[in-house]
Amino acid sequence: MSNKYVVIDLETTGNSVKKGDRIIQFAAVVIENDTIVDQFSSLLNPRQTIPVFIEELTGLTDEMVKDAPEFTEIAPKIMEMLNGAFFVAHNVLFDLSFLQEELIMAGYEGFYGPVLDTVEMARILFPSSDSYKLSDLAVQEGLHHDRPHQADSDALVTSELLLILFERLRGLPVQTMKQLHQLSGGLKSDLIDILEEFIMEKEKQIDYIPNGLEEFRGICIKKSPHVKEEQNRNEVYYPLDESDKELLLKKAFSAFESRQGQYQMMDIVYHSFQHERHAMIEAGTGVGKSLAYLLPALYTAVSDKEPVIISTYTTQLQEQLLQKDIPLLEKAVEFPFHTVLMKGKSHYISIEKFAKLLREEEDNYDTTLTKMQILVWLTETETGDYDELNLSSGGRLFWQKVKHDDSFSLRNQPIETRDFYLRMREKAKRADIIITNHSLLLSSLTADKPLLPQSNYTIIDEGHHFEKVAGKYFGSKIDYASTRFLLQQMGVSEQNMLAHKIETILQGDKASQEGLLHSFELNKMMSELLFTMDELFSILAMIAKKSMKPKVQGRLSCPFPLEMTREAKAFIAKAEHFIFLLTDYAKEINARLERLKKVNKKGSMHKMVVHETAAWLDDSEKLKICIRKTIQQNLSEEVSWIEADTRSWQNRTTLYLQPISVSNQLRDILFHKKRSVIVTSATLSVNGSFKYTANALGLITEPCHYEQIPSPFDYRNQVRLIISNDLPEVNSVPLQDYVSQIAAHIISIAEATKGRMLILFTSYDMLRKTYELIKESGFLQDYTLLAQGISGGSRTRLTKNFQRFDKAILLGTSSFWEGIDIPGEDLSCLVMVRLPFSPPDEPMIEAKCDNIKKSGGNPFYDYSLPEAVLRFKQGFGRLIRTKNDKGIMIVFDHRILSTQYGKVFLDSLPEVKATKMDINKTVNFIYEWL
Known part of the structure; x- marks a missing residue:
């Protein structure tokens, strides 16, 4: 390929040349005929101070650039390189706009040739990549990237990536290339030119579909993998002896470690299946619980000729089971399985x-x-x-x-x-082993035609989430965005809407028009439906606004009023009117569907519209059931509440309805029906007792084996627990004073640990105020400060960014208390600002506590405390993920020592040395111990 490509990367003092930011490093790599033919890079003197954050990011300092040339001196060289070339960059709009402005300021016209963006190309050609950051793509493609965020290193890696992307593009079938070409006019870069050239190259060869692919409906797809013939399996025998287990696992692991806890768990799972009883197993971090249940599950499935179902909460664990644990199991056992x-x-x-x-x-x-x-x-x-x-x-x-x-x-x-x-x-x-998620397991257990195959054996991993998922499953929710999306799918006036397609097919067939309203009338009905829906959510937003505390920002929740207030009555009346309108509209659409089925037309358009219309009618029926359920709730058994966002009241308002307890439903559909169910997690017990979790899941009245298998880690030597004794009790001083004091503590601790610190809050408001105060103080300018809900990005992205920077501090709320893995030195200090009690005024919490009170129990000891202890254990579990980790946990909340119930938190942890210290002693201790 004869085109010339100049791959460019810049380091700058900030994000905006218009605001006075300048280039501090320029690098370019020239590619011709798929080969790197030239490289050029230079530091540049920006005639301004480099900000601390940019120094931390790039490693470039004022000292390094003080004798470097200014941009005007290298501008002629840049223009010469770009002559007749494609301008290529990773996120091309940033580099191009910056360079363009600098060239114009240097007296040149700028660059107006074709551009390519390796981010856009990577999104298209690596559609399954976790991230499109240059450093992540470099790792994925095995490229050596020794100095991320330095222009010469970034430009070289981007050019190597470009060549890989070209190779990937060339490997696609010509049919796929042509379809990409038809779409590529809508891109930000000029990929259309490259595709044209590649298609011409491809068409000179014999047109064929590569091996392993086939064409279907004009699209190239991967052929279905060949199904292996079922082999006759001899009878298999579970390895009862420890030495047999060891022999088996040694085949799977190159560096095998014998773990007593893992063998113990294997036997409990196997014997529970054999004796048809349930089991609840808390397996501490490092036990190796996945293999501990997979091995006995497999032997049971093959012996009984019946699959074992394994249900998880997170897709990460599903991926781990499939990609890591199942291949190990395949190495370990002698027989084939699916x-x-x-x-x-x-x-x-x-x-x-x-x-x-x-x-x-x-x-x-x-x-x-x-x-x-x-x-x-x-x-x-x-x-x-x-x-x-x-x-x-x-x-x-x-x-x-x-x-x-x-x-x-x-x-x-x-x-x-x-x-x-x-x-x-x-x-x-x-299949012998079926991996699924909690929601699908629940829907299969309650469906007339279950999706999951019949099985008497189920393993519920991440069992501490199961009650919450069941609450959502047995409840319902109505939110603005998805309700509007459903109605607009049908729409009339726009060409791509379903109602328009229905009318198009029915036009011309006069018989089919009899008894049907005209499009105009149908459109009027839809307009009224959308208007009523807007009013419905406006009333919900108004109820939420009225209950709001002053100055609260972001998401808030409030109970849906049980006493018949004026707003509640207005909502119910509006909801009933909405159901009436939707029923009428659905009748009209159904009448059209019946006519559509009779229209003598063939082809995918007709078939598609029939199927989509049937699906829409099904979804609209579900919406009506959902709304009815909410307005006819059973007050003694269900709770409903509104969640809204102060930044966009109506558009982000949701009405929830959930049962206060799911224990009876779970007992009836799961524990009564299955021969053996294993519930496992690293956090199921409170102070050695499983009573709270067993109660919540409906397992308390069933025959069940309970077992706590401790972690093999040496917590006494790997972890130090420090309780701050020089902070006030949070409710004894104004919130701003408390935030000032904890911010000062966090700054001191961060400087001692050099970052690598996770700070867990129970309140988003406190997190935000602390973050702002630390930022304003300027003391941690050298650190990367990340905060959930402020820094942007998902929990996974925040975690990855935290691991990317050496001096990083991450502030998180409830969802960070569990489920994230930050192994090794990436996390060396965990700070818990408060003991993780749920806010007592949350509608679901309030309803659960009222329920316990009515039945003569103690809401604090029967619910609030055990729930907080489980979350505390989950938070603690973030700190040590391998036997070589070392960490410090600091608790700011001295209720853990000053109250009677505080002992329950400490007694629920593994054996850890706990010490009271003021901030000066804490800082000195951190320097010594880490």
Whole structure:
């Protein structure tokens, strides 16, 4: 390929050249004929001070650039390099706009040639990558990136990445390339020119579809993997002796470590299955619980010729089981077995729907990019599972249009292998181990036609989440965004809307118009529906506003008024009117659907519209049931509340309804029906007792084996627990005074630990105030300060950024108390600002406590305390993830020592040395110990 590409990277004093920021380092790499032919880089004197954050990020200092040339001196060289070339950068708009301004200031016209963005290309060609940051892509592609955030290193890595992206593009089938070419006019960069050239190259060869791919509905997809013939398996015997277990596991691990706790757990799971009883097992960090239940599960499944279902809460654990633990199990055992991951239908793509939408013209950038990502992904995915894709928020909206639904199952045999959802269900029929999630397990247990195959054995991992998921499952929620999305899907006036497509098919057939309202009338009905929906959510927002405490910002929750206030009555009346309008509208759509079925037209358009209409009617019925359930709640058994956002009242308002307790439902659908259910997690007991969790899950009245298996880690030598004794009790001083004092403590501790610190809050308001105060103080300018809900990004992204910087401090609320893994030296200090009691005025908490009171119990000791202790244990579990980790945990809340109940928190931890200290002693101790 003869094109010339100049890959450029800049380091600058800030983000905006318009605000006076300047370039401090320029680097360029020239590529011709797929080969790097030239490199150039130079430090530049910006004639201004480099900010501390930029120094920390890039390693470039004022001293390093003081004798460097100014930009005007290297501008002629840059213009010469760019002559006749593509301008390439990782996030091209930043580098191009910066360079453009600098060139114009230096007296040049600037660059107006073609551009390529390696971020945009990577999104399209690596649709499953976790991240599109340059350093992450370098790791993924095995590129050596020794100095991230220095222009010469970044430019070289970007050029190597560009060559890999070209190679990936060339490897695609010509049909996929042509489809990408049709869409590429809507991109930010000039990929269209490259695609044209590659297509011409490809068409000189014999047109063929690469091995392992096939064409379906005009789209190239990966062929269904060949199903291995079922082999006759000899009888298998579970390794009862410790030496047999050891022999087995030695085959799987190159560096095998014998763990008594793991063997103990294996035997409990196996014997529980054999003797048909339930078990609750708390397995401390480092026990190796995944293999401890997988091994006996497999032997039981193969012996009984019946699958074992394993249910988890997080997709991370599902991935770990599939990618890491199952391959180890395959190495360990002598016999073949099958594993399948089962998810709900909305996780799988419908290729029929996608093929149809691919032909529709789009001017929306997100949709264009998503279509291109999916075209590439379909050449590599074996599952068709949405979780493999890394989509933007706009891309996630597009997925709603192409996801699988019940009304669109293709039953004729040749197509079945191309239907990812049906393919997964077929695999499940032969599986020994079925991995799924808590929600799907619950829906299968209550469905008339269960999705999961019949099984008497179930393992619930991450069991401390199961009650919460069950509450959501047995409850309901109505939110503004998805209600509006459902109604607008049907719409009339816009061409892409479903009602318009229905009318298009029915037009011309006069018989089909009899008894139907005209489009105009239908449109009027939809307008009234949307107007009523807006009013409905306005009333909810008004109720939330009225209950709001002064100066509260962000998300808030309040009970939906049980006493019939004026607003509550208005909401119920408006909800009933909305149901009435939706019922009328659905009748009209249903009448059209019946006519559609009779229209003698063939082709995918007609079939698609029939299926989509049926799916829409099904969803609208579910919405009506949801609203009815909410306005007819059983006050003694259910609680409803409103969650709203002060930044956008109506658009971010949700009404929830949930049962106060799920124990009876879980007992009836799960523990009464299955021969053996194993519930496991690292946090199930409170002060040695499983009573609280067993009660919540409905297991308390069932025959059940309870076991606590301690962690093999040496907590006494790996962890120090410090309780601050020089901070006031939070409620004894004004909040601002308390925040000032803890901010000062955090600054001192951070300087001693050099960052690598996670600070857990129970209140977002306190987190925000602390973050702002630390920022304003200027004491931690050298540190990267990350805060949940402020720094932006998901929990996973915040965690990755935390690990990326040496001197990082992360402030998190409730969701950071559990479920994140930060191994090794990345986390050496954990600060708990308060003991993690849930706010007593939260509607669900209030309802649970009232319930306990009515039945003669003590809400604090029966609910609030055990719930807080479990969360405290989860927070503690973040600190030590391997046997070589070392860490300090600091608790600012001295109720842990000054109250009677504080002892329950300490007694629930592994054996750890706890010491009271003031801040000066704490800082000295940290310097010595870490």
